[in-house]
Structures are given as C-alpha cells and as structure tokens.
Amino acid sequence: xxxxxxxxxxxxxxxxxxxxxxxxxxxxxxxxxxxxxxxxxxxxxxxxxxxxxxxxxxxxxxxxxxxxxxxxxxxxxxxxxxxxxxx
Amino acid sequence: xxxxxxxxxxxxxxxxxxxxxxxxxxxxxxxxxxxxxxxxxxxxxxxxxxxxxxxxxxxxxxxxxxxxxxxxxxxxxxxxxxxxxxxxxxxxxxxxxxxxxxxxxxxxxxxxxxxxxxxxxxxxxxxxxxxxxxxxxxxxxxxxxxxxxxxxxxxxxxxxxxxxxxxxxx
Numbered sequence: 001x002x003x004x005x006x007x008x009x010x011x012x013x014x015x016x017x018x019x020x021x022x023x024x025x026x027x028x029x030x031x032x033x034x035x036x037x038x039x040x041x042x043x044x045x046x047x048x049x050x051x052x053x054x055x056x057x058x059x060x061x062x063x064x065x066x067x068x069x070x071x072x073x074x075x076x077x078x079x080x081x082x083x084x085x086x087x
Numbered sequence: 088x089x090x091x092x093x094x095x096x097x098x099x100x101x102x103x104x105x106x107x108x109x110x111x112x113x114x115x116x117x118x119x120x121x122x123x124x125x126x127x128x129x130x131x132x133x134x135x136x137x138x139x140x141x142x143x144x145x146x147x148x149x150x151x152x153x154x155x156x157x158x159x160x161x162x163x164x165x166x167x168x169x170x171x172x173x174x175x176x177x178x179x180x181x182x183x184x185x186x187x188x189x190x191x192x193x194x195x196x197x198x199x200x201x202x203x204x205x206x207x208x209x210x211x212x213x214x215x216x217x218x219x220x221x222x223x224x225x226x227x228x229x230x231x232x233x234x235x236x237x238x239x240x241x242x243x244x245x246x247x248x249x250x251x252x253x254x255x256x257x
Contacts, residue, residue, distance in 0.1 A: 005146075034088045038095075038157040042150045049146040 003078070006050045010071020013043035017068050047071035089161040096154040103148035108237050110140040111188055114195075115230035121199040122222055131199055138192045145184055152177050167253065173246045180239045183232055191229045198222045 016039050023032045044067070051064035051074045060081070063073040114137045120130035152174070159165045198218060 005143075031088050034092065034157065034161065038092065038150075038154045041157075042153045045149040045153065046146050049149060053142060053146075 002050060002054060003075075006047065006071060006078075007075060009043050009046040009050060010075055013040065013047055013071045014069055016040040016043060044070070047074065089158055092154050092158045092161060096151060096158055099148065099150040099154060103144050104151055104240060106144040107141055107148055107184070108233075108240055110137045110144070111184070111233040111236055113137055114141065114188075114192055115226045115233060118192075118195050118199065118226045118229070119223075121195075122219055122226070127199065134196060134199060138196050141184075141192060142189060145189070152181075164253070167250075169246045169250045169252060173243045176239050176243050176246075180236055180243075183236050183239070187232050188229065188236065191225055191232075195222055195225055195229070 016036050020033065020036050020040060023029060023036070047070055048064045051071075052061050056078075060074060060077045063077055064070045066073055114134065117130050117133045117137060120126040121134045123130075155177075156165070156174075159167075159170050164170050199222075
C-alpha cells in the first residue's frame, strides 16, 4: 500500500516538473505554472514524508530530498534492497 | 486562479487536517482501552486504524501549506503578519505531529500489540506492570499534545478568518 502511494507521488513529482519546464520553454502560460507549481511542491513533500515513515537506512531517506527525481530514486533503492534481502 | 488554489487549500484543510485532528484526539482514549486487559480485544483494531488514519492523512495534509503559500503568493499577502504567524503555527503543528504524536502512537501500538504475548510468558509478566505504567504515562502525554495540536489549528483558522491588519475585512 505504502509502496504504491510512493509510486504515484514519485510519478506525479517528476511528470509535473517535466510539464512545468515544458510550459516554461514553450507557451509559458501563467495558469499552468500556478496550477502545477503547488501540485509539484505537494508531491515533493509527500515523497519525503512517505520515504521517512517505514524504517529505512538514512541513505535511502536522504534520496527522497533530491529534487525532481527523489521519489524515483527511493523506489529504485527500495527495489534493490528487496532484491538483496532474500539472496 | 487564486479562487482555484484557495478552493484546493480549504478543501484539503477541511478533509485532511480535520481527519488528522479527530484521529489524534481519539487515539489516547482508545489506547487507554487497549491497555486495559478487559477491553483490549475490541480496542486494539481501533488503535491500529487511528494510527493509520493519522499517518496517511498527515502526508496528504501537506497539500494545505503548499497550496496556502501559493494562494498567498497570488494574492500578494505573503509578507502580512497574519500569514506569517499562521505559517509559523502550521510549522509548530507539523513538528508536534511528526516529532511527538506519530512516534508516540507507534510506540503505544507496539506495546498494545505485544502485550498478549508478554502476559502468556512467565518471564515477561514481571516486567509487564512497569511497561503498562510507562505506556499510561505516554497516553497522558499524547492526550495533552493532541489538545495543543487542535488548539494550534483553531488559532490558525481564526487568523485565516479575522486576518488582523488586512484591509479586505471579514
């Protein structure tokens, strides 16, 4: 459950920033910036909150602070840990 | 656009912060029942649910300050004292929630879910009363902090309505 939520938040974090930067480089519509800016900020914070909830090494937690792709980095680190544990 | 952002801000405050304040207030009451052997069986699932609600909705409640800052920036009121005091109080509520309430709930949850195994084991029954007394003290502290937490939100809501120093009026 937590993993799926983190996946959603991580995807929206990265996609919303991509959309913001695309808007900045092309049409630069102010309403897109005002609407997606807070969405991106919210997802950035949710990724950090979710990454700090389960017991995790501080290195994985610190990854969530990376702007733009922090959530995706945490997911990758979690997958690697999950793959390493049974072996 | 300010109307849209303000709508998201208020809806998130009502639904997410509202749920968190209810769950944080109810948790100590059900934790007390869960620590009592006669009522533990019915109260433990409730305690687990309240902790899950607090944790999940606390993350969603992050939308409130984010969209709040966006609205304030659009309305050009970020420098106003009522906005800055509200932001400081919101930060205080966040620190209380993440630093005291959630870890305290987690520890109580561990205590009440581990209790039946402890009482079945002869060696653990000696330590159980001390652990229960410690847990009861933690419940009292959580009850106090939940009161402070709710008062902080009441203050922020009043600041949002009265907006002292604002020229737009109520």
